Amino acid sequence: MAKYPPPEELIKINYSTPPTSWMDVPPEFKPGNFSYPGKPDILKYLGLPNPRVWSPTDDDWKLPENWKEIITEGFRERLEKYRSFKIFMDVCVRCGACADKCHFFIGGGDPKNMPVLRAELLRSIYRGDFTMAGKILGRLAGARKLEIDVVKEWFLYFYQCTECRRCSLFCPYGIDTAEITMMARELLTLVGCNINWILEPAANCNRTGNHLGIQPHAYKDMMEFLAEDIETVTGVKVNPSVNRKGAEILFITPSGDIFADPGIYTYMGYMILFEYLGIDYTWSTYASEGGNFGLFTSDTMMKKLNAKMYHEAKRLGVKWILGGECGHMWRVINQYMLTMNGPADFLETPVSPITGTKFDAAAGTKMLHITEFTADLIKNNKLKLDPYRNANFKVTYHDSCNTARGMGLLEEPRYVIKNVVPEFYEMPDNAIREQTFCCGGGAGLNNEEFTETRLRGGLPRGNAVKYVRDTHGVNTLACICAIDRATLPPLCNYWAPGVGVCGVHELVGNALILDGEKKRTMDLRQNPLPGFEDEEEE
Amino acid sequence: MTVSSSLLAQKKDDILARWFELTLATYAPETAVLWKKQKDRFANPVAYRFKTGMTGVLDEMVKSSETPTAAVFEPHLDEIVRVRAVQDFTPAQAVAFIYLLKQACRDTLWKDVSENGRFTELFELESRIDVLGLICLDIYCKCREKLFQIRIDQINTQYSRLLKRAGLVCDFAPEAPES
Amino acid sequence: MAAFYSFFVVLALVVLAWAGAGEAGWKGLFGIYIPYLALLVFLFGFLSKILNWAKTPVPFCIPTTGGQQKSLPWIKNNPWDNPYNTSGTVIRMALEVLTFRSLFRNTSVQLQQDGPKVGYNSAKWLWLFALMFHYSFLLILLRHLRLFTNPVPMPILKLEFFDSILQIGVPVLYQSDMIFVVAILFLFLRRVFDGKVNYISIMSDYFPLFLILAIALSGMWMRYIAKVDVIAVKELTMGLVTLHPVIPKDPIDISFYVHIFLVSVLFMYFPFSKLMHMGGVFLSPTRNMPNFSRRQMWVNPWNDPAIKPHSYAAYEDDFREKMIEAGLPVDKKA
Structure with a gap:
């Protein structure tokens, strides 16, 4: 066999890593x-x-x-x-x-x-x-x-x-x-x-109560802004209370959701749900952060930041705490909180004020996950829902690593989603539930300078999303984590373009039929709802 | 089927196998072993995307001997380039895999080419591969641009609402719908 | 490289015993003193390691949850992968220790481009051969009890009977011996030829493999080829057990001394090596704890009550005016 000339474009590049120890x-x-x-x-x-x-x-x-x-x-x-x-x-x-x-x-x-x-x-x-x-x-x-x-x-x-x-x-x-x-x-x-992206939020959280360093008046201002948006969409004015003493329930969720897309729509979803239920609850600006970047720093920092939750619950005199959608926040609550800052004997085991269900799973921490709360409401037929308002979303669900492998919260969010959207498709088995793939931004790595490596690490997740996009036409990835809501949009944008990201309670907010609401023509993102358009606009 | 595509068609599977092997050899050996072995498309997305992309490219190359166009080849090449664009390679290394197709073709077809004097066909084939190289370059740049766009967007979504609330930016559009 | 070193070390050990008990005639040393020493080192080392682990606190309740938690009564809990009480945890541990459940987990559905079909899955092989290795090792160990008991208990005899039920050769071949050697070879070859495993392997991965292989081979050599005098061996082993050690008058083949020396080395090496995974697996906090830290309090012995949050009062001092201006309730008026 004649020898062919070496392909010159190849010889100049050293491709492989030498097998060094x-x-x-x-x-x-x-x-x-x-x-x-x-x-x-x-x-x-x-x-x-x-x-x-x-x-x-x-x-x-x-x-x-x-x-x-x-x-x-x-x-x-x-x-x-x-x-x-x-x-x-x-x-x-x-x-x-x-x-x-x-x-x-x-x-x-x-x-x-x-x-x-x-x-x-x-x-x-x-x-x-x-x-x-x-x-x-x-x-x-x-x-x-x-x-x-x-x-x-x-x-x-x-x-x-x-x-x-x-x-x-x-x-x-x-x-x-x-x-x-x-x-x-x-x-x-x-x-x-x-790294700064962990320490600065931790420092902010300590001083202002949240990762972003939002001061109390600005936090309240943002809430009112979102309440206005809710009124625009639903015609109903929601009246959340803040730092109110004597409320029954304290609600704590990651601060990322109050100002960043697409977290704000989840935040609006919470407000709509609570307004609908008319429960006696309050937000807090002092404990306005569910996430805990201390988990990524040291046990001391984690304890210090987490301690605010009970401190505030005690000051406000609430009976129990409800926690929003967040990944590592729930790892901390499920596996560390009571050990570090318990016992929480000044609180009571969470009881749903609507259904009367007593949540024994939270008997120690007295802190309940919002999807557990909502799933119980739906199971007891306490919510009037119209899933077809989410008909423009074909949804799949991303399990957060922390709620999956550090808690086991797998079915609750799925149950909620299946009741508020008409079309739901699972990703393949080895990419969901306890085997779920990370978004690449956990443990404080969701910073902008790390994007390239994070996208690389996001390939397994992106690949599974792309699969359901191609086979079922999925266009929405639902999740219960604020970090996910920040990390998954770029990930999808790169690996599975055309798939958007939302929180579970954004979908709930869309589907929930409020008393006295106007005819909905758009979803919480103020995008037109197919099939619900105003006639004159047609 | 025209000349150079028929040359390719003879040993398409062998070329595919060789090309895949040569491309994986651009990674650390222990990584390459793993990527070759794990067949599950979800547990091993890199190999899956490479295989899919490479098969697509070769199928299209066999179908026609025309000069490759981006419209036809981009979807297939994208499967590979998109992965390599974020994998710690220099730009040259990231797109060099397409020239490994040349080597795979020569390795596999050389006997037939030299014995039967089918050099024109081989040259034609290689010229088409060169065009693929240019398409890869475009895709690579698009991917990198997207990467930077993502980084900018990330900063924007983090702060835009705060700026708006702080009244530091003015907004002329009446609440533009988000997408 | 690490593999070669390990191989030569084991070879040296064999030669040492061969020469020592044969040429030099130190039968007492190799048949009595070293085994006793090995047993002492093993017991002391093993126990102190376990105690050391056991007395180290488990500050947090950190099970890795592998299934649905127990929350609402109508949602089915996965009690073995996400136990919420002791009995669930015991089952989880039993499945882990007895069936290597986590390794088995690797068998995922194999979807491929051209439709579902079963593909090669290395981790499943690992599970299978690891299981074969550990169980045949256990069986062989139990079979050896016949040398240390008199009369030999019924279960041990039964075990021997079933292990040689195929009745191949004289003396009859134990199936466990075969399975054992095959499994060791698989584990070894995997280390050498699987790129990623090879990359992470160090000498302390190869050495025990070679050592155990050498023990198996020397044992088989004794039984099937040298056909050592079992009566004499038992005289020696019973002597060891009853603390009246003697070197029997009837000569025992030198391969026996090699075998018992290698076993002694294994015993002495055990507590200081990764082989301690045998004890460690029972104490691993991500597996042996129920996921119940939201139901009841898990106490951290070194929890520092002095760590306090940045208090609400300090927070309000920082932002009081702005809070009042925004209409937020405050505890202390300005």
């Missing part, structure tokens, strides 16, 4: 694969160590002089505080079952995004510092020394993990990368390496 591959920071570091003022406000101006692309990260000592001590302390951490450091057999479960690995292919390897980044240091075999055998036992590159590597890859816990589901020992990532981020925070 992962320990020898240094981390590489490029625009789009990391998030901007925390600003010094914010660190100072939060009382976090080593505030300074720096960038991950710098050679010198200006770590404190004794950074090694700080990290090793921090490591030891956390091993003593968390059984999970200790066990997850010890028992991994590297079977590889988790390897292809991470959305960042599936979409991007960087080996260090395999959950097992992400954990090994930490485990290799654990072996070197805390196990006999590692101390004696070194690299042979999978140990390595704590170098500056290790810290850089941690910063890169532990801020490329969304703590979605999908890997944990498939691990035979339940090793949870979210837990490992939390520990690593705490260690990084000890030496001043953290």
Whole structure:
């Protein structure tokens, strides 16, 4: 066989990564694969160590002089505080079952995004510092020394993990990368390496009650603005109360929903529902944030921010708390809140004022999820609904990682959706419920500078959405998470153009027939409703 | 069926397999192994999109020997380029996979071409692949533009309503409907 | 590289025992002292590791939920994947430990371009061979009890009977031996040839595999090829159990000493290695806790009550005037 000339356009590019051991591959920071570091003022406000101006692309990260000592001590302390951490450091057999479960690995292919390897980044240091075999055998036992590159590597890859816990589901020992990532981020925070998109919202939340730093008067103003929009659409004026003492129920939802598209429509949905029911409830500007970016920083921060909920409930003298649609907020409420800030003995177990149902599932925290509340209303026929007002939406549902794998809230939102829309289609089995794929923006990675990597990680989700779009004509992705509502629109825009994103209670708001409402000709987004147009407009 | 497409048609499946293999070889070896093995289209969307796109391209190439047009080929090439546009590649690396089709064709067809002197057909085929390269470039740029647009939109949706409420921007349109 | 090192280490161990118990004639050392030492190291190491884990607090209730929570009475709860009480959790753990349920979870419906068809799914193979490996290991371990009990209990005899029910060869072949070796080989080959697993593997992944393989092979060599004097072996093992250790007068083939030495090494290595997953799996907080932290309080022993929120009073001080202006109720007038 004659030899053909080498295709010249090929030889100049080196395509493949040489098969080097992962320990020898240094981390590489490029625009789009990391998030901007925390600003010094914010660190100072939060009382976090080593505030300074720096960038991950710098050679010198200006770590404190004794950074090694700080990290090793921090490591030891956390091993003593968390059984999970200790066990997850010890028992991994590297079977590889988790390897292809991470959305960042599936979409991007960087080996260090395999959950097992992400954990090994930490485990290799654990072996070197805390196990006999590692101390004696070194690299042979999978140990390595704590170098500056290790810290850089941690910063890169532990801020490329969304703590979605999908890997944990498939691990035979339940090793949870979210837990490992939390520990690593705490260690990084000890030496001043953290990201601004987490810390600034945390600081805002502490001072103003919400991530955005919206001051109380502005919050109320925004509510009135949305109430006007509701009046435009429905002809009914809603009268939400704010910071009112003696109400029966305190309602808390993520602040992202009060000003950002498409969250505001979900927010309007809540207001319409509560107006319809006429329940005795109040919003709070002090506790105007359901989300908790402390979860992505440290247990102390998480506790401090979460404590506002009970603090406010106590001050207002409410009986119980109702929580809005949010992902990680519910992980915190379900798995951390009572432990950190309980017992909530000044509150009562939630009882629906409309149906009388007592929600034993929330007997401890006294905090109920809005879809549990609404599902119960629908089941008891307490809502007058016209699903055909949502006929222009063909809906599928995205399970948030946190409510799916950190709570198990799977059926409630589906039940609500199926009752308020005429057409609902599920995505394939291995992309929903407990196996749901992350939106790519969890754990504080929903920042603009990280978009490229996030879209890469969003491929598995986007691919499943595209499938239902192509096979069933789905044009709407419903979700119960404010981060999703911010992350999924760009994700769909890139991977499955033509699919919009909405909250479950936006759909409820559309379908709900209010007393004394005018004929609806448009939905909450003020788009015309097909089949409901005014005649003169036709 | 005209000349160069008939050349292609002979060994379409082999070329497809080779092209896929060469393209996956542009990733880290442990990644490539995984992407080759996992067949579930939802668990392994990258390989699925590549396969779908590549099959589409080759089918269209066989159908006609005309100069490729964006209208026909863009949907297929988009499956691949859209993924590579966000995968940490330089622009050249991201679209280079199309030239790997040339190599796949030469690898697979060379025997037949050299023995039967079908060089004209091969050249014609390769010229058509060059056009595909240009289409890929367009798609790549569209994807990147979209990426930047998404980043801008993200900032806009985050702050526009606040600015509006703060009265810092004025709004002439009577409540423009959102989409 | 890691695989080669591990292989040579195991080879060295074999040679050591071979030379030590054979040429050098240190039968007492290899037959009595090292096994006793190994047992002590194992017991002490295993227990201290478990105790160390057990005394480390579990501050938060963090099960990974794999199904529908128990909430409203008319929504069906998935009690095994998302247990809300102890009995559900026990079942979840039992399924996990006895059937490797999480590994099995990988069997997802395989939809493909050209219609549904069953594809190759590596993780399902992993589940199958892991299960084969662990169960045959357990069976072999139990069978060995006949060497440490007198009279041999009925269940052990039954077990032996069924394990050799195919009646192949003399002495009859145990099926568990075959399955065991096949499973080890699969797990090993997977580590070598599966790119991603190979990339993450380190020496402590290969070493136990080689060690266990060597133990299996030396055991089979004893039984099927060297045909060691079982009466003499039992004399020695019973001596160990009754704490009156003797080296029997009838000579035992050297392969026995190799076998028992490798087993001793495994016992000593066990507590310091990933093999501790045997104990760890029972203590993993994402699996062994019910999802009930919204129903009742889970107490964190190191919870710090000094951590307080930024108080409402401080918040109001910050924004009082603006709040009054906006018509929001305030606790303290300006």
